[in-house]
Amino acid sequence: MNQIKGLLFDIGGVLYTGTSVIKGAPATIAALQKQFPVRFLTNTTRRLPEAMLKKLTGFGFAVKEEELFTALSATKAFLTEKNAAALTVMTDEASSYFDDFISETPEYVVVGDAFTNFDYAHLNKAFRALNRGAGLVAAAKNRYFQDDDGALSMDAGGFIAALEFAGETSAKIIGKPSETFFHLAVASMGLKPDEVLMIGDDIESDIKGAQDAGLMTALVKTGKFQQRDLERGIVPDLLLEDVNALLLHV
Incomplete structure (x- = not known):
């Protein structure tokens, strides 16, 4: 993972599940933000981008408007x-x-x-x-x-x-798994796809979508993850118990 220069995070299922934040996730993200440019991607389409920012802030994450890429805004x-x-x-x-x-x-x-x-x-x-x-x-x-x-x-x-x-x-x-969606987020960091790691809980839209777009991937066992996801022939570069385990690999 030494070639990683930037990180993309799915939001729901990775940073929080339902109405509860993943324990330790705000501190983990804050530590990673000191090392890497970071972007946050979501396919959530029930709520507006402003509501997503407010929710993330309420959970203790420091996310700037320009760091958030939503399917609605795209x-x-x-x-x-x-x-x-x-x-x-x-x-x-x-x-x-x-x-x-x-x-x-x-x-x-x-x-x-x-x-x-x-x-x-x-x-x-x-x-x-x-x-x-x-x-x-x-x-x-x-x-x-x-x-x-x-x-x-x-x-x-x-x-x-x-x-x-x-x-x-x-x-x-428009949103994940669109190659264009991933590439817009990557380009906003001034990086190339193979320099970026996508972290998600959806084996199809997060992992396969990012792989098809040329990114490296990490699948977390939180959110919508199910054990049967590992039987679909899609192999992430990293398999993590939760987002906090990423600190051991980057």
Whole structure:
């Protein structure tokens, strides 16, 4: 690990689980921030980036706005670049983040973790927009996440797959495991992918996604990690009991 010059951290499941911080994680991250440039990546799409910063600060982490890369902010950047109108299937809070783009004649249907808004009315409205020619954008396409009660809950992936099937289309994924998403975070540190270590709890979006983008990876056994993840043919460079164990390797 001597070639490591920068660190990317997934947030939920790595720094905290549910409503509880990983014991010792704030001190570990603070120590690592003295040694390396650090960025924090999240596919969380129910809450706004500002809410994520507030939550991390409340847990005792010192995270600057420019160090946080969220699927929502990357999606907004995509729509801004395209100067495109959108129809969102998200929570009301997350949808408000895209108020400047909302249109009844969208160029893109944008889907995040809509929670209780994943109902027939919202999904069918999205389907009809796709049927009229709109493109499908997935802010993130995770299968599941660890909920506040400690159990796994469905994420947006299954609902996005339903829209892909009904709309006979494929979604453009903006957040992890998009190579572009990882490379934006890496470039912000002035580094190359093979100089950066990604630390996550999701074997697919964190580990395989980062590997495909040319990064080294560390999988933590907290959050959504399950023992069966190690049987999927995806091999991280490091396997850690929790984020604190990273101090022994860098």
